[in-house]
Amino acid sequence: MDCQENCRLADKYRVNLSYPEINIQEPNEKAAKLLLNDYAGHVSEFGAIAQYIFHMITLEKEYPDVSDALRGIAIVEMDHLDRLGDLIKELGTLPEFKGCEHGKVTYWNATPKNVNYSTSVKKALLADISAEIKAIEQYEEHIKQIDDDRIISLLQRIILDEQIHIEILTSLYKKYTD
Numbered sequence: 001m002d003c004q005e006n007c008r009l010a011d012k013y014r015v016n017l018s019y020p021e022i023n024i025q026e027p028n029e030k031a032a033k034l035l036l037n038d039y040a041g042h043v044s045e046f047g048a049i050a051q052y053i054f055h056m057i058t059l060e061k062e063y064p065d066v067s068d069a070l071r072g073i074a075i076v077e078m079d080h081l082d083r084l085g086d087l088i089k090e091l092g093t094l095p096e097f098k099g100c101e102h103g104k105v106t107y108w109n110a111t112p113k114n115v116n117y118s119t120s121v122k123k124a125l126l127a128d129i130s131a132e133i134k135a136i137e138q139y140e141e142h143i144k145q146i147d148d149d150r151i152i153s154l155l156q157r158i159i160l161d162e163q164i165h166i167e168i169l170t171s172l173y174k175k176y177t178d
């Protein structure tokens, strides 16, 4: 699959609204630390990509429609990761794959704490929906704590995509539980 195909595929799995172009060139360690959690913390874009790819591969044969949707959603999450990483860098912090909670820095790892390894379609989709809900809650919490409207506008735009992901995953879940 070439790059253009990936972009076309991803457009089915995100809101048809451009992302705010923000160009911040001033250090803001407090915001960068919060954003690291969204980028590669316990609940994060990096973790979402890993989980979607695992579910995409393991469900591919039996549930090709679910697998295709997870591929498209994972591409959107990679775009979110890219945008958060750029922003963290602009805020003066290296975008390493780690989170920072309660003052403790933890590098992201692929243990079951961070990735749901379920191979049942129902359990996998439930875990994916739950992760999207937690991601939105975390973005909303960070919006309250960040006092830069440019950063807030990006997080609000990302939330719109996560809401679409919940809708898509929920309809697939219903398809295989009804």
Ligand SMILES: [Fe+2]
Pocket (backbone or CB within 6 Å): 045, 048, 076, 077, 080, 158, 162
């Ligand atoms: Fe995302």
Ligand SMILES: [Fe+2]
Pocket (backbone or CB within 6 Å): 048, 073, 077, 132, 161, 162, 165
């Ligand atoms: Fe998402």
